[in-house]
Amino acid sequence: MASVSYGIAALVDASGGEPVDLGIAPDEAQALADAIARGADADILVTIGGASVGDRDLVSGTLADAGLVLDFAKVAMRPGKPVFAGRLGSARVLGLPGNPVSALVCGLVFLRPMLCALLGESRDDVLQEAVLAAPLAKGGPRQAYHRAVSAFSSDGTRTVRALPSQDSSLMGALVRADCLIVQPPSSPPVPEGGKVSVLPFPD
Structure with missing residues (x-):
């Protein structure tokens, strides 16, 4: 990752x-x-x-x-x-x-x-669909980019989990992350198993 x-x-x-x-x-x-x-x-x-x-x-x-x-x-x-x-x-x-x-x-x-x-390069980090491995609370007034970790199941499905600390003063979560969950403003909560968009980090 x-x-x-x-x-x-x-x-x-x-x-x-x-x-x-x-x-x-x-x-x-x-x-x-x-x-x-x-x-x-x-x-x-x-x-x-x-x-x-x-x-x-x-x-x-x-x-x-x-x-x-x-x-x-x-x-x-x-x-x-x-x-x-x-x-x-x-x-x-x-x-x-x-x-x-x-x-x-x-x-x-x-x-x-x-x-x-x-x-003129193609991008390998365009938004991709993933399945939540843990619930995501409702969105705030701004579009959020949650630092997250992901894994792939045997059928190629990407599962993703937001890291517990999203405070922007903490670098640790960013170092551990391999993608960002993109959450639109004022969006409803997403349960475990729900679909979200993610921005993968470049290799």
Whole structure:
């Protein structure tokens, strides 16, 4: 089973891209502007952190000063609400949350499809159907991506179980997981044996 025990750079590499590390910039507008300028030739400029609305969340504002044309900001998903995307010159821009779990979930949901589309590659991680091995509580107001583990029965049926801890501050569940259960907002509870959609992790 695949497991996301790596960071965004490894996800880029696993998706066929070539990651370039622009370094860690402090929460200062000039330092961020310098890092953005270093990534001006990238096909996709990915930022991690500084995407929310705190006093030190300066990334989106600094990108706007550099000429970012915003496509969207904030998504009704859990985890990962502060994600944003747009264009800066010829580069696509994806702003990921600073929380490591949220960043990796958004990387799987947004960054990997972007890379595959640019490379003309087929994806092995499109949504698949699975059967719940344990009940799933009703959905909240945002689309949820539950870290989960799966197994295959002798007839090829995929069974899946959400891990008990879904707190986005905990990396352990993400390391153990091999897929995400995708639960639509405000959806009813799903009993054991019910069908759900899952997003497998790339190999």
